[in-house]
Amino acid sequence: MRRVAIVGGGATRCGKREATWRELVQEAGKAMFEDVDNISPKEVDALLVGAAQPERFVFQVHVAPMVAEHLGITPRKVIATTELMCASGQAAIRYAWACIASGMADMAVAFGVEKMYMPDMAEAQTNMTCVLDREWDGINGLSAPPFFAMTAQRHMYEYGTTKEQMALVSVKNHHYSTMNPIAQFQKEVPVESVFKSPMIAPPLNLFDCSGITDGAAGVVLVPADRAKEYTDTPMYIIGSGQANIGNAINNLASITEWIPLKLAVEETLKTAKITLKEIDIAELHDCFTISEIMEYEAFGWAKKGEGGKFIENGEPYIGGTIAANPRGGLLGCGHPLGATAILQTLDILHQFRGDVPKGRSVSDAEIAVTHNLSGAANVHSILAYSRTEK
Amino acid sequence: MKKVEFEKLKRPETIKLPSMLDFYPLEDEKNTRISPFFSNLKERRLTTTRCEECGKVLWPPRIVCSSCFSDDLEWIDLGTEGELYAFTEMRLGAPLGFVDDVPFCIGIVKIGGLSISARIDNAKYEDLKIGQKVQLKVVELDDGRVFYRFDAAKETP
Numbered sequence: 262m263r264r265v266a267i268v269g270g271g272a273t274r275c276g277k278r279e280a281t282w283r284e285l286v287q288e289a290g291k292a293m294f295e296d297v298d299n300i301s302p303k304e305v306d307a308l309l310v311g312a313a314q315p316e317r318f319v320f321q322v323h324v325a326p327m328v329a330e331h332l333g334i335t336p337r338k339v340i341a342t343t344e345l346m347c348a349s350g351q352a353a354i355r356y357a358w359a360c361i362a363s364g365m366a367d368m369a370v371a372f373g374v375e376k377m378y379m380p381d382m383a384e385a386q387t388n389m390t391c392v393l394d395r396e397w398d399g400i401n402g403l404s405a406p407p408f409f410a411m412t413a414q415r416h417m418y419e420y421g422t423t424k425e426q427m428a429l430v431s432v433k434n435h436h437y438s439t440m441n442p443i444a445q446f447q448k449e450v451p452v453e454s455v456f457k458s459p460m461i462a463p464p465l466n467l468f469d470c471s472g473i474t475d476g477a478a479g480v481v482l483v484p485a486d487r488a489k490e491y492t493d494t495p496m497y498i499i500g501s502g503q504a505n506i507g508n509a510i511n512n513l514a515s516i517t518e519w520i521p522l523k524l525a526v527e528e529t530l531k532t533a534k535i536t537l538k539e540i541d542i543a544e545l546h547d548c549f550t551i552s553e554i555m556e557y558e559a560f561g562w563a564k565k566g567e568g569g570k571f572i573e574n575g576e577p578y579i580g581g582t583i584a585a586n587p588r589g590g591l592l593g594c595g596h597p598l599g600a601t602a603i604l605q606t607l608d609i610l611h612q613f614r615g616d617v618p619k620g621r622s623v624s625d626a627e628i629a630v631t632h633n634l635s636g637a638a639n640v641h642s643i644l645a646y647s648r649t650e651k
Numbered sequence: 652m653k654k655v656e657f658e659k660l661k662r663p664e665t666i667k668l669p670s671m672l673d674f675y676p677l678e679d680e681k682n683t684r685i686s687p688f689f690s691n692l693k694e695r696r697l698t699t700t701r702c703e704e705c706g707k708v709l710w711p712p713r714i715v716c717s718s719c720f721s722d723d724l725e726w727i728d729l730g731t732e733g734e735l736y737a738f739t740e741m742r743l744g745a746p747l748g749f750v751d752d753v754p755f756c757i758g759i760v761k762i763g764g765l766s767i768s769a770r771i772d773n774a775k776y777e778d779l780k781i782g783q784k785v786q787l788k789v790v791e792l793d794d795g796r797v798f799y800r801f802d803a804a805k806e807t808p
Binding site for chain 1: 674740770
C-alpha cells in the first residue's frame with residue numbers, strides 16, 4: 262500500500278447562499294485548484310463526490326460527472342458519487358485514499374457539496390426524514406432533531422448531564438467560528454442565547470442544532486512520495502476507523518453509548534499507531550450539542566457519563582485536554598452534509614500550515630483526527646492526519 | 652427579423668401526492684410480502700416476524716432472517732401495552748404532511764422485547780414521563796391504509 266498525502270484544497274463560504282448547487286461546485290473547485298502548485302485538472306484520474314441528497318435537494322442524480330464537467334476533470338480511472346448521509350464527504354476521502362494507496366489512481370480529488378436551502382423549507386425537513394428507516398422511523402416524524410433530542414433526554418436521565426453543559430458546547434464552537442471567515446455563523450453565542458433560541462424538540466433549542474447550510478469543498482490526494490511536487494506543506498493520512506451497528510431504532514447497539522464510535526476510535530489508534538494523548542486537534546461531528554458530549558466519552562477523553570463535566574471544566578478548548586472543533590464545528594460553521602468532512606479536513610491542513618487566525622490556532626499541532634457520524638449515530642467514521650510523514 | 656414569441660404556460664394547481672413522498676407505505680399483498688403486518692394491525696394487533704429456525708425476533712418485519720437467512724418466519728404478537736423509554740415533541744422543523752400536526756410527541760417505546768419509535772398521541776411533552784405505560788392505537792387513512800401509534804392517556808377509573 263502506498264502512503265497518501267493531501268496537497269491542498271479549497272472551499273466556498275458556507276451558509277444560506279444565493280447560489281445554485283453547480284455554482285457552489287464551481288466556486289470550491291476554483292479555490293481548490295488555485296491552492297495547489299503545478300496542477301492541471303487533466304492530471305486528476307479519480308474523482309469521488311460526497312453528496313448526501315442531491316436527488317432530493319436539487320432533483321439531480323449522477324452528480325459526479327457534473328462536478329467533473331464543471332471542473333475540467335476527465336477521470337480515466339475512477340469516478341463515483343459517495344453517499345453516507347452526514348459522512349458522505351468522509352466516504353469520498355476514504356475512497357480517494359484507497360484509490361491512491363492501492364495504485365489504482367495517481368491523483369484523486371475528494372469533493373463534497375450540498376445545497377440545502379430550498380424555497381419551501383418543509384421540503385428540506387422532509388428530506389431529513391428519509392435518513393433513518395423511512396417506513397418505520399421516518400414515518401413517525403423522526404428526523405435528526407427528535408432523534409438526538411431523545412438521545413439527550415436519556416443522557417440527562419442516566420448521567421445527570423444538564424442543558425447548561427450542552428449549551429456550553431454551542432458557546433465554544435460559536436466562539437471559534439467567529440474566527441473562521443467561511444463559517445455560516447460568526448457571532449458569539451452566550452449560554453442565555455442558546456436557552457432563548459426557539460425550542461425545536463425538547464431538550465434541544467435551535468442553537469443546540471447545527472444549521473441548514475449550502476456549501477462545497479474539495480481536496481487533492483496524491484502518493485506521499487510525490488506530494489512535494491505540488492506543495493511545501495502537504496499532510497499525510499496515517500490511519501482510520503469506521504464502524505456500523507444496526508440501522509432502525511430497534512437495532513441500534515445503544516442510545517446513550519456510541520459503541521460503533523468506540524470501535525472506530527480503537528481502529529484509528531491502531532492503524533495510525535498513535536495514542537489518544539498524541540492527538541492535538543479533533544474535528545468532531547457536533548451536529549447537536551449532545552453529540553459532542555458523547556464523543557468526548559467515546560473517544561476516551563472523558564469517562565462515560567462525564568462529557569458534560571468535561572466541557573464545564575473547559576477541557577475541550579485549545580490548551581485543554583483536547584482542542585475539539587477549533588474550526589467552529591458544525592454548530593458554528595454549518596453542516597452542508599456532503600461537504601462537511603472535506604471542510605473539516607481542509608481546516609486541519611490550514612492548522613498544520615499555521616494558516617488560521619491566532620485565536621483558534623493550535624500551535625505545534627502534529628496529529629489530528631476528523632470524525633463524522635451518520636444516520637441514528639449507527640455509523641461512525643474517523644480519519645487521522647499527520648503534519649509530517651510518519 | 653421575426654418577433655420572438657413569449658407564451659405563458661399553465662400548470663395544474665394541485666397534484667396528487669406521489670407515493671414516494673407519502674410516508675405511509677404501500678401495504679397490500681400486491682406491493683409487499685409483509686402485508687400480514689398491516690392486516691393484523693387492522694384487527695388491532697401489533698405483530699412482527701420471528702424466525703422459526705433460530706428464534707430471532709425481527710423488527711422491522713422481514714421475509715428473510717438476518718441471523719440465519721432462513722425464510723421460514725412466523726408472525727407473533729407484541730402485545731398492546733408498551734413502556735416509554737424516551738420521548739420528545741416536534742415543535743419546529745416538521746416535514747411536509749406533518750406540519751399541521753405540530754406540536755406532536757414522538758417516543759421510543761419498549762414493547763414485546765423491542766424498542767420501536769412511534770407517535771405518542773393524547774399527550775403534551777410536559778405530561779409524559781420516562782417509564783410510563785402507553786397503549787397501542789391504530790390510525791387509518793381515508794384510503795384504508797393503517798399504521799400504529801401509542802396513546803398516553805391514563806384510563807379513567
